[in-house]
Amino acid sequence: MTVTDVRANTVDGAWFAEVRELARDRDAVLLAHNYQLPEIQDVAHHTGDSLALSRIAAESSASTIVFCGVHFMAETAKILAPDKTVLIPDARAGCSLADSITADELRSWKAEHPGAVVVSYVNTTAAVKSETDICCTSSNAVEVVASIPADREVLFLPDQFLGAHVRRTLNRQNMHVWAGECHVHAGINGAELTAQATAHPDAELFVHPECGCATSALYLAGSGAVPADRVKILSTGGMLDAARASRATEVLVATEVGMLHQLRRAAPEIDFRAVNERASCRYxxxxxxxxLLRSLREGTDEVHVDPELAARGRAAVQRMIAIGRPGGAE
Structure with a gap:
């Protein structure tokens, strides 16, 4: 049985076949973020985290990229591949984290810290990327900031929890962090994590660094409430690598619930449980x-990025891609 046969059995076979046929006819590559609905993940050619999908978008020979994610991800694909057609199946799919800082706000912040290096999480608009020195994702944020000379100030944006994780990991005192957050990850709090860890004492903890409970996870490890080797602060791609290597029978997962689908496929012998089952991103x-079917049939919704903004943001994204490794399931 081929991979396509296996996937076709997990979703409506006729829908799956039509999506794939339309993708072939349109010369399109289908990219799906790990937080997408299971059937979208299953029909995609590639599923992964932001860094993995950014690499694929840049390197694909397809003339069309259909990005099943949120709007800033499709913008990033267009920045990297300006001559390709980039579609997002629903242009309303935004991001609360990307909306937490504007280009004007970033310019004002930069003016307060002349000479600082601006590191923007890839979860930002094209306009913010155009004001950025280097982008990062959760899987390479530590490496990106570590690559900056120690005597240079760093402005890290927009996620305060990821920024705190990087600053704590590197003990970087000259790093300033913007007070933005993803509403879904921020809602996964320390009290929930502690309660779940107490109820499942033998479970490993996989915690995304955007989560509001990341500090609590490290406290649980430091206090001995949970053995330190069972607490892992990971990107979504890192979670998949850890799942494949784990010998645990149960894992508590602190991130958006769409991630459970890929984890269960990667390690079906492990019981993966969401720390917060309500942590679902409506976008x-x-x-x-x-x-998705409508987008492939009609070519909606096409993503456009102002060429000047794209040119200014491309270098920051390309520097991101050059650091770290891809994550995801491809």
């Missing part, structure tokens, strides 16, 4: 099977 879930 990610806007990419429905019907929306």
């Amino acid at each position: 990610m879930k806007m990419i429905t099977p019907e929306a």
Whole structure:
């Protein structure tokens, strides 16, 4: 049985076949973020985290990129591949984290710290990327900041929890962090994590660094409440690598619930449980099977980025891609 046969059995076979046929006809590559609906993940050619998908978008020979994710991800693909057609199945799929800082706010912040290096999480708009020195994702944020000379100030944006994780890991005192957050990850709090860890004492903890509970996870490890080797602060791609290597029978997962689908496929023998089962991003879930089919049939919704903004943002994204490794399931 081929991989396509296996995937076709997990979703409606006729829908799967039509999506793949339309993708072939349109010369399109289908990219799906790990937080997408399971059927969207299953039909995609590649599923992964932001860094993995950014690499694929840049390197694909396909003339069309269909990005099943949120709007800033499709913008990033267009920045990297300006001559390709980039579609997002629902243009309304935004991001609360990307909306937490504007280009004007970033310019004002830079004016307060002349000479500082601006590191923007890839979860930002094209306009913010155009004001950025180097982008990062959760899987290479530590490496990106570590690559900056120690005597240079760093402005890290927009996620305060990822920024705190990087600053704590590197003990970097001249790093300033913007007070933005993803509403879904921020809602996974320390009290929930502690309660779940107490109820499942033998479980490993996989915690995304955007989560509000990341500090609590490190406290649990430091206090001995949970053995330190069972607490892992990971990107979504890192979670998949850890799942494949784990000998645990149970893992508590602190991130958006769409990630459970890939984890269960990667290690079906492990019982993966969400720390917060309500941690579902409504923007990610806007990419429905019907929306994907409509996008392939009609060419909606096409993503455009101002060429000047794209040119200024491209260097920052390319520097990101050059550091670290891809994550995801491809």
